[in-house]
Amino acid sequence: MSDTLLTDLHVKYIQNLGKNKDDLTYHMTAHLRMNAVYWGLTALCVMKHKDALDAEETIEYVMSCWDDEAGGFGAHPGHDAHILSTLSAVQVLAIHEALARIDVTRVVNFILGLQHPSGVFAGDQFGETDTRFLYCAVSALSLLGAIDRLDRERTVTYLASCRNFDGGFGRVAGAESHAAQVWVCTAALAILDRLDVIDVPTLGWWLAERQLPNGGLNGRPEKLEDVCYSYWVLSSMAILNKLTWIDSAALTRFILSAQDSEDGGISDRPGDMVDVFHTLFGVAGLSLLGYPGLDDLDPVYCMPASLIERMGLKKGWKALPRRL
Amino acid sequence: MVFDELLILTLNENKKNKDWSKDALSLTTQLLSTHPDIINPEFYTIWNYRRNILINGIFPISSSEEINELLNNDLAMTTKALKVHPKVYWIWNHRRWCLEHIPESSNSSNTQEWRLSTWEKELFIVERMLDADSRNFLAWDYRRYILSSMPVRRSERAELAYTTKKIEANFSNFSAWHQRTKVLSSLWASGEVDRVSSLQKEFELVQNAMFTLPEDQSAWLYHRWLIGSGDDKSILEREIKVIQTLLDEQPDSKWCMDSMVTYKLMLLNNHLPRGTRESIDITNQCLTLLAQLEELDPMRCQRYRDIGGCKVDELSSLKPSLTR
Numbered sequence: 210m211s212d213t214l215l216t217d218l219h220v221k222y223i224q225n226l227g228k229n230k231d232d233l234t235y236h237m238t239a240h241l242r243m244n245a246v247y248w249g250l251t252a253l254c255v256m257k258h259k260d261a262l263d264a265e266e267t268i269e270y271v272m273s274c275w276d277d278e279a280g281g282f283g284a285h286p287g288h289d290a291h292i293l294s295t296l297s298a299v300q301v302l303a304i305h306e307a308l309a310r311i312d313v314t315r316v317v318n319f320i321l322g323l324q325h326p327s328g329v330f331a332g333d334q335f336g337e338t339d340t341r342f343l344y345c346a347v348s349a350l351s352l353l354g355a356i357d358r359l360d361r362e363r364t365v366t367y368l369a370s371c372r373n374f375d376g377g378f379g380r381v382a383g384a385e386s387h388a389a390q391v392w393v394c395t396a397a398l399a400i401l402d403r404l405d406v407i408d409v410p411t412l413g414w415w416l417a418e419r420q421l422p423n424g425g426l427n428g429r430p431e432k433l434e435d436v437c438y439s440y441w442v443l444s445s446m447a448i449l450n451k452l453t454w455i456d457s458a459a460l461t462r463f464i465l466s467a468q469d470s471e472d473g474g475i476s477d478r479p480g481d482m483v484d485v486f487h488t489l490f491g492v493a494g495l496s497l498l499g500y501p502g503l504d505d506l507d508p509v510y511c512m513p514a515s516l517i518e519r520m521g522l523k524k525g526w527k528a529l530p531r532r533l
Numbered sequence: 534m535v536f537d538e539l540l541i542l543t544l545n546e547n548k549k550n551k552d553w554s555k556d557a558l559s560l561t562t563q564l565l566s567t568h569p570d571i572i573n574p575e576f577y578t579i580w581n582y583r584r585n586i587l588i589n590g591i592f593p594i595s596s597s598e599e600i601n602e603l604l605n606n607d608l609a610m611t612t613k614a615l616k617v618h619p620k621v622y623w624i625w626n627h628r629r630w631c632l633e634h635i636p637e638s639s640n641s642s643n644t645q646e647w648r649l650s651t652w653e654k655e656l657f658i659v660e661r662m663l664d665a666d667s668r669n670f671l672a673w674d675y676r677r678y679i680l681s682s683m684p685v686r687r688s689e690r691a692e693l694a695y696t697t698k699k700i701e702a703n704f705s706n707f708s709a710w711h712q713r714t715k716v717l718s719s720l721w722a723s724g725e726v727d728r729v730s731s732l733q734k735e736f737e738l739v740q741n742a743m744f745t746l747p748e749d750q751s752a753w754l755y756h757r758w759l760i761g762s763g764d765d766k767s768i769l770e771r772e773i774k775v776i777q778t779l780l781d782e783q784p785d786s787k788w789c790m791d792s793m794v795t796y797k798l799m800l801l802n803n804h805l806p807r808g809t810r811e812s813i814d815i816t817n818q819c820l821t822l823l824a825q826l827e828e829l830d831p832m833r834c835q836r837y838r839d840i841g842g843c844k845v846d847e848l849s850s851l852k853p854s855l856t857r
């Protein structure tokens with residue numbers, strides 16, 4: 210257990226991921242590979258070590274996941290296109306300023322083709338719908354400079370139909386509020402300049418009540434704390450300018466206590482196995498909390514803030530000031 | 534190694550060649566069912582491939598009896614997988630796809646026969662899943678899907694009774710309280726249940742939970758839903774009195790105090806003219822409670838300060854003779 214961020218260890222941990230391709234877990238996690246590339250790269254950017262992974266190699270990997278039949282990206286070569294991996298591919302290419310390598314028109318059409326009449330988006334041709342997929346669509350279209358092709362009214366109407374009395378949002382209309390879904394809905398509304406749909410005092414209250422006595426945050430009432438939920442809650446609060454409504458010092462201590470101080474990486478809670486997903490969301494949370502020495506993270510796109518600003522996409526969120 | 538790499542390679546080859554044969558189908562069965570602990574059920578491309586084989590290769594050469602049987606086999610296969618992986622989206626998703634493809638029965642006097650029995654079975658399975666984990670949000674989402682798509686709609690009163698059973702078994706089950714907000718809204722809107730008299734019963738139910746477990750937020754959240762925006766002055770005043778009784782018993786109850794402040798502010802904003810003796814007294818009571826909350830719940834002290842800050846500004850704008 211450590212009370213400082215073990216940046217060098219985490220960088221090494223991310224560099225070593227996927228090196229051992231004979232490993233069972235490498236195959237077990239193939240369906241998440243593209244997301245993992247995005248999680249690792251973004252964590253490195255926040256820790257100011259973007260160059261720790263070879264850019265050209267990464268770009269080539271992303272391009273090898275192109276599904277030419279569907280016009281989107283799969284999670285791994287040979288896997289079907291899905292909106293989750295397509296957003297990750299767009300994010301990775303944007304970070305490496307390589308969006309010019311893809312057929313933007315086809316990707317935009319793939320995404321737009323997944324919208325249902327209700328306004329929600331499906332993840333792929335088989336039609337499972339979820340506000341996560343709606344966020345993927347809105348974020349990717351925005352990064353690709355094609356947000357004006359989206360039917361905004363229908364999209365916002367669907368988001369509003371997922372809002373609950375507690376101020377939060379669920380996976381689909383009728384579903385219980387859940388921190389991850391709150392983030393995707395809040396961030397999508399931020400991109401669409403429609404935060405007026407949100408009842409800020411009520412949602413701010415619900416989000417603040419996610420913090421538990423040990424400093425960690427949970428994703429729903431009466432559930433356990435988790436580093437990734439800490440990020441979903443935190444980024445939503447940053448977008449609503451309510452980050453001061455929780456105890457940032459206690460949350461910082463909780464995230465730091467979930468580090469593996471021998472081999473690097475961050476887990477969901479202290480003592481558990483680390484993974485790259487929780488490593489990103491741990492580091493991203495610390496960035497929003499003003500942890501010293503980190504780069505700013507944009508909570509709307511979960512990408513480096515300087516890049517989003519250069520692309521002209523920055524919204525009015527507010528993180529805590531960077532400490533020295 | 535147990536992991537069957539060769540099987541995956543063969544499958545990928547078959548998929549590329551659009552092999553929609555029975556042999557290809559049994560290969561996907563092998564991969565998805567024989568190693569439920571080894572093969573990741575999140576391997577979504579294989580689920581997609583399986584559905585494509587069924588739609589394009591198998592269904593066209595099968596009778597409706599055979600199609601019904603194939604789909605029921607898939608439901609049985611995923612029931613096993615769900616027991617090991619209750620939170621894998623792809624499994625729930627595949628079940629939903631199966632349901633959407635259950636054909637009309639060949640019995641001309643009751644074409645809905647197969648659909649009816651399948652939906653009944655699904656409702657039974659999802660109840661067992663919720664017995665095992667009463668907060669599994671994917672199971673709740675699936676339950677709502679099943680109820681909304683039943684060939685013969687079940688009475689919503691039955692669902693209300695189900696939430697009563699779940700809540701009485703465990704007052705902390707916020708998922709059940711949430712479901713109750715949705716079911717009751719619908720029953721009130723249709724007029725099937727009289728809102729005014731049912732509201733009284735709901736207050737009794739939730740007060741029972743609040744007095745039993747005052748530190749549990751589930752009941753307080755539900756209470757807030759019942760109060761809504763506080764348009765009914767007599768309900769507000771009555772509930773403030775009830776909470777005062779509990780607060781007298783439990784002077785350190787944070788949820789009592791927080792709800793008290795919220796409801797008193799509703800009384801001020803919705804029902805009392807500004808600047809009267811009564812409204813100034815209530816404002817001062819709120820400020821006292823907020824100061825106590827800052828002490829009692831330091832993690833969220835800034836939220837209490839922000840709420841109090843607005844009220845202090847309002848007080849100081851009034852005539853000095855009226856403020857103390």
Ligand SMILES: [Zn+2]
Nearest residue numbers: 435437438477
């Ligand atoms: Zn987590």
